[in-house]
Amino acid sequence: MKVDAKLGTDVFKLDTEPHIVVDTEICRTVCVTRPCLYVCPADLFELDDTGKMTVNWEGCLECGTCLICCDDRALTWRYPRGGMGVQYRMS
């Protein structure tokens, strides 16, 4: 089952603004290993065609893994505003 499809089973309340912001210059010029691309359990990070790091924050499970693994401080990471973001019904 694709991660996308699994995220489709979750309830998300979409915030109007992103709660994760990437400093793409740091990703481009400082970071070599780019752990966010493969540690994120929701597979939300992508390099676009121009080599720019993007994050599909809308599907974030709020585990903080990307933040913990980013040693170059490229991420401004907050929780979504109150009442927003993933709302687990079971887990």
Added chain:
Amino acid sequence: MEKVDCIVVGGGLAGLSAAYGLASAGVEVMVLERGNYAGAKNVTGGRLYTSVLRDVYPELWEEARDDGGPFERPVTRELITLLGDGAATTLELASERFSAPSPQSYTVQRARLDRWLADKVTAKGGLIVCDMKADELLLEGGRVVGVRAGEDEVGADVTVIAEGVLGLLASGAGLREPPRAADQALGFKEVIELPAGTIEERFHLNEGEGAAQLFMGRVTRGMTGGGFLYTNKDSLALGVVVSLEQMRGRGDELESWRLLDEFRELPQVAPLVRGGEVAEYSAHAVAEGGVDKLPRLYGNGYLLAGEAGGLSLNALLTVRGMDFALASGRQAARAVLAARARGDHSAAGLSVYERFLRETFVLRDLEAYRDVPSLIENRRLFDQYPDAVARLLEDLFTVGPDGAPSLLKTGARGARREFLRIDTLRDLWSLRKLW
């Protein structure tokens, strides 16, 4: 600025436990919960050990056990599976003493468990404000005097910081370090729906009873961590926990989520989850640094409870966070009451918290398992040994052209081959630290 006696940041088990203790004693307490309801942001593997409830909140325990409110199934079957290459070994304990009348652990789901406890807090007069995220701790002269949530500021004599494992508020205020990959694991899981009867058949369970199965070996491709499978009432929780430091340091760009897909496809797992529908996918970081990585748990005007204080324990056969949350929340409430009685909410007044924690399993067990984090960094536990055990047993179960093997000779030969090695003997010797 509005003011209450005590603010609790986070309506998870640590925060709710603290709030319950405070509200029961008549203290005016306000819990700020950023989810739509308590438990909306929480993830468990699946299981709560109940002794904490019995000891610190006997009235809650009796209620919970009798009406089954917050629980899924009492765990009566414990299984540990070592996944080798092409062979697996399972150790099973089916204990009648783990079942009624006083089960030692239950499978749980947080949205249900936390909401149940939140209702109990409300019944005691505690105020729980959902959809409210604390954005910042308010500091005045090195003292936490309240929190800011959006435009609102609320003051308090004491703030119980139970914000969870990432500790964003506390680290933002310089009260603790942010979590480091070296001390954190990533846990993620699927909730897979299956009819209760199917679960009971597949796991050989009496009606209503449950199983817990931990997996070591192939599931993490030799990295520190493992797989888990818990039976809920009408679903299974299937997940993986893996060291973040090792995950990001692999160098082969293996994506974390693939571990769970591989796990589900294993011949030891696939038949158990067959036909089930994934109903939810969730992930959470887990603090596994142990007692040496704990932050200072109290200071002027604040206490850290639950995983915000790094209070969780991987003791190999038992993996615990929720009972640490409940117990530390309870002791936080006691500490606040003691500080209030003396009218001293400074670090000195709140320092009893640490003493209280030492009197309970929270700091005692963390001390006792001080060396586990370094022991489990040893990857032989996760790649070499599960395989070695399976090969040794394979030899004993094999009937070849020369007939059945001599158990003793074959066993001795296999044990020599698999385990009589310098690194293995050194690993055995290192286990003495657990005594």
